[in-house]
Each structure stands twice: as C-alpha cells, then as structure tokens.
Amino acid sequence: MIVANTLFTRLVRNSPYLLIALLVVPVLGGLLGVLLPAFGWFPALGANEFGLFGFVQLFNTPGIERMVLLSFGTSLVSTLLAFVITVLILASYFNSPWLKRIQRLLGPILVIPHAAAAIAIGFLITPSGFLSRLISPWLTGWDIPPDWLFPHDPYGLSIILGLTLKELPFLLLIALGVLAQPEIGKTLKAQHKVASSLGYCPMTGFFKVILPSLYGYMRLPILAVLAYSSASVEIPLILGSNTPPTLAVAIMQWFNDVDLSLRIKASSGAILQILITLSLLGSWCLLELLVKKCSTSFLVNGEREYGGMLIQRMTHLITTVMLSVICLALVAMVLWSFAGFWSFPDLLPQQLVTLHWSSALLQMQTPLFNTLVIAISTTLIAIALTLFVLEAEQQNTKTISAISGFIIYLPLLIPSIAFLFGLVWLFEQVNSQHAYINVVFSHLLFVLPYVFLSLANSYRRLDPRFSTVAASLGVQPSKIFWQLKLPLLLSPILIASALGLAISFSQYLPTLLSGAGRINTITTEAVTLANGASRRTSAVYALMQMLLPALFFILAWAAPKLFFRNRG
Amino acid sequence: MRVSNYYRKILVSLCLLSVFSLSSNSFADEANSTAESTSRVWKNVEMRGTKQDVYFHAWGGDQQINNYIQWAAKQVKEKYKINLHHVKLTDTSEAVSRVLAEKAADNHRNGQVDLVWINGANFASMAKYQLLAADWAGELPNFQLTNPTNNPAMTRDFGVPTQGMEAPWGQAALTFYFDSLKVNDVPETLSDLLIWSEKHPGHFTYPKPPDFLGMSFLKYALLVLSESQPKSIQDKLYQPVTAESEAELLPALWQFLDQLHPTLWRQGKHFVSNGLALRRLMSDTELQVSFTFSAAEIPSAISRYDLPDSTRSYRMKDGSLSNIHFVAIPYNSPHIEGAKLVANFLLSPEAQARKQKTVIWGDSSVLDLSQLTPTQKALFDVNEQQHLSANIINIDNTRLLSELHPSWVKVITEQWLTRYGVQ
Numbered sequence: 001m002i003v004a005n006t007l008f009t010r011l012v013r014n015s016p017y018l019l020i021a022l023l024v025v026p027v028l029g030g031l032l033g034v035l036l037p038a039f040g041w042f043p044a045l046g047a048n049e050f051g052l053f054g055f056v057q058l059f060n061t062p063g064i065e066r067m068v069l070l071s072f073g074t075s076l077v078s079t080l081l082a083f084v085i086t087v088l089i090l091a092s093y094f095n096s097p098w099l100k101r102i103q104r105l106l107g108p109i110l111v112i113p114h115a116a117a118a119i120a121i122g123f124l125i126t127p128s129g130f131l132s133r134l135i136s137p138w139l140t141g142w143d144i145p146p147d148w149l150f151p152h153d154p155y156g157l158s159i160i161l162g163l164t165l166k167e168l169p170f171l172l173l174i175a176l177g178v179l180a181q182p183e184i185g186k187t188l189k190a191q192h193k194v195a196s197s198l199g200y201c202p203m204t205g206f207f208k209v210i211l212p213s214l215y216g217y218m219r220l221p222i223l224a225v226l227a228y229s230s231a232s233v234e235i236p237l238i239l240g241s242n243t244p245p246t247l248a249v250a251i252m253q254w255f256n257d258v259d260l261s262l263r264i265k266a267s268s269g270a271i272l273q274i275l276i277t278l279s280l281l282g283s284w285c286l287l288e289l290l291v292k293k294c295s296t297s298f299l300v301n302g303e304r305e306y307g308g309m310l311i312q313r314m315t316h317l318i319t320t321v322m323l324s325v326i327c328l329a330l331v332a333m334v335l336w337s338f339a340g341f342w343s344f345p346d347l348l349p350q351q352l353v354t355l356h357w358s359s360a361l362l363q364m365q366t367p368l369f370n371t372l373v374i375a376i377s378t379t380l381i382a383i384a385l386t387l388f389v390l391e392a393e394q395q396n397t398k399t400i401s402a403i404s405g406f407i408i409y410l411p412l413l414i415p416s417i418a419f420l421f422g423l424v425w426l427f428e429q430v431n432s433q434h435a436y437i438n439v440v441f442s443h444l445l446f447v448l449p450y451v452f453l454s455l456a457n458s459y460r461r462l463d464p465r466f467s468t469v470a471a472s473l474g475v476q477p478s479k480i481f482w483q484l485k486l487p488l489l490l491s492p493i494l495i496a497s498a499l500g501l502a503i504s505f506s507q508y509l510p511t512l513l514s515g516a517g518r519i520n521t522i523t524t525e526a527v528t529l530a531n532g533a534s535r536r537t538s539a540v541y542a543l544m545q546m547l548l549p550a551l552f553f554i555l556a557w558a559a560p561k562l563f564f565r566n567r568g
Numbered sequence: 569m570r571v572s573n574y575y576r577k578i579l580v581s582l583c584l585l586s587v588f589s590l591s592s593n594s595f596a597d598e599a600n601s602t603a604e605s606t607s608r609v610w611k612n613v614e615m616r617g618t619k620q621d622v623y624f625h626a627w628g629g630d631q632q633i634n635n636y637i638q639w640a641a642k643q644v645k646e647k648y649k650i651n652l653h654h655v656k657l658t659d660t661s662e663a664v665s666r667v668l669a670e671k672a673a674d675n676h677r678n679g680q681v682d683l684v685w686i687n688g689a690n691f692a693s694m695a696k697y698q699l700l701a702a703d704w705a706g707e708l709p710n711f712q713l714t715n716p717t718n719n720p721a722m723t724r725d726f727g728v729p730t731q732g733m734e735a736p737w738g739q740a741a742l743t744f745y746f747d748s749l750k751v752n753d754v755p756e757t758l759s760d761l762l763i764w765s766e767k768h769p770g771h772f773t774y775p776k777p778p779d780f781l782g783m784s785f786l787k788y789a790l791l792v793l794s795e796s797q798p799k800s801i802q803d804k805l806y807q808p809v810t811a812e813s814e815a816e817l818l819p820a821l822w823q824f825l826d827q828l829h830p831t832l833w834r835q836g837k838h839f840v841s842n843g844l845a846l847r848r849l850m851s852d853t854e855l856q857v858s859f860t861f862s863a864a865e866i867p868s869a870i871s872r873y874d875l876p877d878s879t880r881s882y883r884m885k886d887g888s889l890s891n892i893h894f895v896a897i898p899y900n901s902p903h904i905e906g907a908k909l910v911a912n913f914l915l916s917p918e919a920q921a922r923k924q925k926t927v928i929w930g931d932s933s934v935l936d937l938s939q940l941t942p943t944q945k946a947l948f949d950v951n952e953q954q955h956l957s958a959n960i961i962n963i964d965n966t967r968l969l970s971e972l973h974p975s976w977v978k979v980i981t982e983q984w985l986t987r988y989g990v991q
Contacts, residue, residue, distance in 0.1 A: 044668055062986045063989060066990060149834050242841050243838060243991045244990050255665065256665065263668075344852065353873065363634075518653065520656065525656075
C-alpha cells in the first residue's frame, strides 16, 4: 500500500521502534544488573571477581530442590487447571446468557491484587476461617479451631487454589475479548451453528470447531500466565508453605535480607528462576504438541456426542463451587472491614463498626491520588503507542516481525523478580530522580504488553476492506485512523484501557522499587498493611483496590452501549 | 516510678556485660567538654537545615506509629519549616538495599534516604559497608539528655559501638500476652512454656527466622538456657561468635526446640514469616499465648477490635529481652542538616514524652529523667485512663536481658534453616 508522507504517518511508522526500546532497554538493563552480581561482580560489596560462588551457595541452600519443584509444580498445575476450567466454562455456556453473568462475577477477581486475593482466600480456608465457622460448632463440635496444615501445606495445594482462582478470570476475559470481536465472534458462532445443525452436540461442536481457532488467540496470554505464576510472590508468600517456600519467595527474602552478601546468592537465584520459567514454557509447548498429535483424529472422526451432558453438569458444579468460594471470600472481606471483635466459632462479628473505614479513608487521599495519576498516564501512553504500532503494521501491510512480536511479551515472560532489582540499579545509573516518571516507566513494562495483547487481535482482525474503500475514496490515512478505525474499535479499546488501569493499580514491586518507596499507592499501602496485624484495615484497603478497577471496567462495558445508542 | 526502674534495670544488666566497653563514649565526653563550639556547630546546622525536605524511611506497618510520625512532621514543619516525608517500609532492609544500590551506582551525594529507623543487624550491616554518616549524634543538643556518659546503652547497638552514626529513639522489651478468658495457667518461664505447650498443643508459635521477632524469641531462649553454663561461657554470647562458642552454647537451644516444635501451631511444620502475623493468629483464636516487642500495641489493638478485650500482657519471670532502637543518616543524604534537626526533635522531652503515652504509641523514652528540668519531667507524668492490658504483669520483678552480639544472628538463622527449614 502506498502511504502518504504526513506527520501522522511518520509518527506511526516510527512508533514500533519506540515501543521496542521502551520494553527492551529496561528489561535487558535490569537483567544485566542481576547477571553481573550472579556471577560474583558486585563492587559495592567489595566483590570484584567473576566466579560461580553465588551458584555454589545457591545449590547448597537446604531444600533448594524442593523450592524449585514447588515453583514448577504449582505454576504448571494451576495454569493447566485455570485453562481447563476456562474451556469448560466456555464450552458449557457458549450460547447461554450465563457466560456474561459468570464473566461479570469473575471480572472483579481479575482486578483484585494478588495479595488481597490471597488474604481473602486465606481467611476462607484457614482452620479458623469462614468455611470452618459455617459448620462449627453445630456440625464439627469445634470450639477452638483445628490445627491443620492447610493452607501452608507442603504440596502447594493452597498456592494452586489461589493461583487458579486468580488466573481463571484473566484467561476467560481474554477468550471473551476475542469472541467479542465482531469478525471472529460472528464467524465462530456461525460455524458453531453449522456444527449444531449437522447434529453435533453443542459441547462437541465447541471442542471441534471453536476451540482449535480460539486457542491460537489465547496461546500467548496462557504462556504469560504460566511465566507470571512461576515467579509470583504474593500468593505463595501468604498461602504457601515456608519450610521451604517457592524459589521466587526465597529470592525476594534473600534480596531483602539484612546480610547484604546474600545479594549474590539472590542474583544467582534469579538466573535459576529464569531457567525454571523457560523450562515451564518449553513444557507447555511440548504439551501442546502432544495434544495436537493425539487429537487430530478426534477432530475429524465425525463423532457427534461425548457425554456432553455429564461434562456440562460437572462444569455447573465446578462453576458453582468456584463462584461460591469467591462470593464467600467477598462477603468475609466486607464483614472484616466492618467487624468489631470476631472470635471463633462466631459466624458473624460481635458488633459492626465503621471505625476502620473512617480512619482508613482519612489516610487514603494521597495514595488514591497517586494511584490514579500513575495509572491514567501509564494507560494513556500504552493505548496510544499500541494503536500506533498496530496502525504501522497495517500501513506496512505486514505484521511486526517475529522478534518484535516476542519482545512485546518479554516483560511478561521474564520473571519480574529477576529484572526489577536490576532496573533500580539502572535508574541509578542514569541518575533519574523523578520518582513519578520512574514509576510510570516501570508500570509501562507491565501495562503495555497486556494492552497490546488485548488490542492486537481485534485490530488485526478489523476487516481491511473498510479502510481500502475509504482510501480509494481519497480519505487521508489519519482520517481513516481517527474516524473509521477507532470508532469501530471503541469497545476493545475501552476494555484494554480498563485492563491497563487495573494492571497499573495492582503493581506492587515495581511501584515500591522504582518509586524509591516515596510514592505510596493504594496497593503499596495495602501490602504494607496486609503484612501488618489488622485484618480489618487490610480488608478496607483490599475492597478499595477492587472498587477502583471495577468502576473503570463498568465504564468500559457501559460506554460503547451509550455511545452507539446515541448514534442509532 | 516505672521509667527510672526500667533504666536501673537496663543499667545493671549492661554493667554486667561491660566486658568490652571501649572508647565508644569518648565522643560524648568530647561533646561535653567542647560545649561551646558544639553550640556554634549546631547553630550552623539549624541555619542550613531549615526548609529542607527530609525523607524518613521507617517501617510503616503500624497505624499508631505512622500517626506519631505524622505528628512529628507537623512539629518540625512549625519549628524549622522542614517537610518530613514518611517513607513507609515493610522491612527496614529495603532502605539498606536502596543505599547500597546507590553506592553501587556511585551516587555519593544525592541519596534518596535522609533518615532511617534502624537497629541491630540492619545497623551492623550498614556500618560494615560504610553506608552511614558518622560522628553526628554527639552534636545533637538533646542527645545529652540521654546521659550517654553514664548510660552506655545509648551508644551501643546490640553491643556494637554506634560511633555517633545513630541517635537513640526508643526502647522495647519482649512482652508476652494471652487471652485471660481462655488461659488460666499462664507459662511464666521458658521451661513452663514447654510444659504448657505440651499440655495445650497447637496454641503457641514463633515467626521463622530471620524475622526479627522470631529471632528475638530464639535469643531469649538461648540466654535463659545458657544460664546453667559457667559465667565465662555465658559471656561469649556478647562476643563475636566462634566455632568453639557455637559448640558450647547452641546444642542446648536445638535440644529445647526439638522438644518444643512438635507441640507448636501446625506441629511446628509451618512457621509464620512475619512477627505481626502472630497478632492476627491471636485474633483468630488459633494461638492462645503470644509475644511482641511493642507492648503498647496490645491496648491499641484491643481498642480497634483486633484483639479480645480480655487480653492481658506480662513479662517472663526468667528475663525479658530488651533493646534500643535508633535513627541513622545515610552517608549520601543530601539533607543531612535537616535530618539532624529531625533526629534532635525526636529526642526532645516533648516528643519522647508523647511517644511514651500508651494511647499514642507507648514506646519507652530513652531520656534520663535526672537530666531534665521539673517542667520537662512533668511531661512524663501518666494520668491517662489505661486499659488493663497496659499494666504489664511482672514488669517490676523481671530482669532485662541484653541483646546478643549481632554475629550470632546469622549463625542461628543458618543452623535453624538447616535443621527446621525443610520439612
């Protein structure tokens, strides 16, 4: 396509380079800042010689193999579970209004920061938790809580539970985002109808017709989830065992240990963490190959029915259990935020007070302001840059190269714990004193990929004939972009923005580290308080963290409807 | 009076171990003798420190303490037009890492940390890597009110001479608490605790080292267990650890823990990572006896419904581990004068008396009341209405145990992790 040389097209043409620089420089720089100490080079500690003693120390750590196994196992199992349940939900409710309802119920979970979710789940399942109070003492006879090793079990079951519940809504939202795109959604739904009319049971139709196409769009998000969960810190810290903990938790503790020489071991650990994450991604790809190989005959064998009713009933059960767990956790969180004293086995607090809300709201103003300023500026940059890059793709009539495509997901695929500590070192090197800018910059690393992930498919699938027709009528590229494409993509753009905001709201380590701790957001306050002793105050902050993104998601859902209604 | 008793005890216990009291007081004496030049130096500090922004990195997990720092910020704003920003840490080591990262990046003048709340291993670590400004504490006019010449505790942090790198801020002692409705046979010694825990399994635990509170429990146990040893061996706890002293002193601790662990919460197979989690478990009624370093958090937690009204606090009869906490200035702080003014204000009778009030924070003052004028002394009079849990049982008939030499922390942590860290 021949494209006019205007300011707009120049801007668009150069945007991919900016995007790549914004993602590559901090990640690689951060990695360098970890790689050097991992091999023994840390002049501030007087370590000036390269060597492997960091790794020797690392492998001499008691229980290191258990740590690795725990990291590997919990993330693989939880991602697998989250994926399977997502597919089951989609398959069972594909043409039912329940899909939207389930999504609306799960949506809030996506935006709860991991720490808050872990605390909420923890309260539910601990021996003195809400579940055990529901059945005590009338059923169990417990006057004092039983002394079980759950959560914090050595097999990581509670970590798997927490991670699955957090990953599921994300995968579901991604899948629904793909289906919400008019082109793909319509095609797939039409194909599904054809399958039904050929006598395929709706469930079988979903697995044979829709899933193979849908999976392609979900692949990278799944890998990102897998990578994230292998190195996440909050959930294993709160729900997991610490004898020993997962590797990521151990690394964070070594980085934060008062014994500064442990930094070298921590850096070596970060390198090991990267290897674990890479091998997880490799295992997933192997699994894909295996499934592909085994299922080719299944796809074309013409079989119409595989006990769809049974699977559907099972899915109903799983969904119900899951939704009740989430609802109970929410109820418990709300109760905690108003609770007076609340002893075991009372189902309800002895009195309800507004003390926790009133004192927290008084102290919340600055963090709230910071949270909004940072999230909105990060998301605006991310959305603008993403749209320009996608437009550049279309003007060059080819998708960005495989390498660039991979780079966009770099910050999601490389465990953040591995490069964030190095990133702070990098900020120091350029002597950047502007805490706000540093924080926006590091949030961008995590917001950009998600925004890109959620927008790219919709943008690429936009029927090119619209713009071809417009261009043949002599419309400027900039006008096509602003007046044709953006309105058509309003809904995905708004959802991507809400997602971007939510991701920014929930960032803990990046805010803390690159802001030099000077910038308090709702999330940093919540995690600080979550580590504190008051469930009540942390419940208030956790609820606040949910309300904020929920508000923006509601706006994102509602705005296009209003907008198009006015047009119609 | 409670405070002076408190002091006498600290003094007595510290004199007992003044084996290695070296030259660390000399700078304080110097400060005395050259009082005039000091006041000129101080005038200079006051002049340059006004209107500075001071970033105070302090643990932010307690609302009461945060409010107190907010109050102090208002005061220094009025007095010196200083903008005091409280940077809330989840762990003091975050500030240590930050200064270290700055040093690694050759940022020697424009650090982000101006003042840090610190003691013990964090201090030893910063001192070792020369991350702190030295020889300034003696300049503070209010530092003299701690009577440093006669009170060596003010110039030693866990036995390590502070060399003017830190100004004392407050002090704390290990205090136990329990629910008086649920427990009627409170364990008052370490050996009682073992018997009690065997009788009521699953209702006591301690945080996993290197958590500060967990470490403190282990130190308390080690100190009490080592009392059966000759004095010369006991004293080795206050000296840098050697292979020999390790072999003499630690086996008793492991033997005790081997007995205790099966009776703990979660059968000793899981330990909380964080000291504050103990209070949450008390509130959940999973634990029945627990402990803390800040006794004042108990009445305040009760008033916020975080602990039952029937909670009472006490000290162990066989001793209570006690330590002093400080504020320090990193070597690369760009606002060193402002930071000194803040440190001096934190040491003022006004600030110390307010801090000691149970309803404010309840952290014991570090000032020597004999050094104060009658008006200043009057600030410390207690006439507040206190919750019953604010009266610490045994406070007058227990000894204060001094902190071990910091080198023990690493050894105990490592061996603990090898023995109990993988289950």
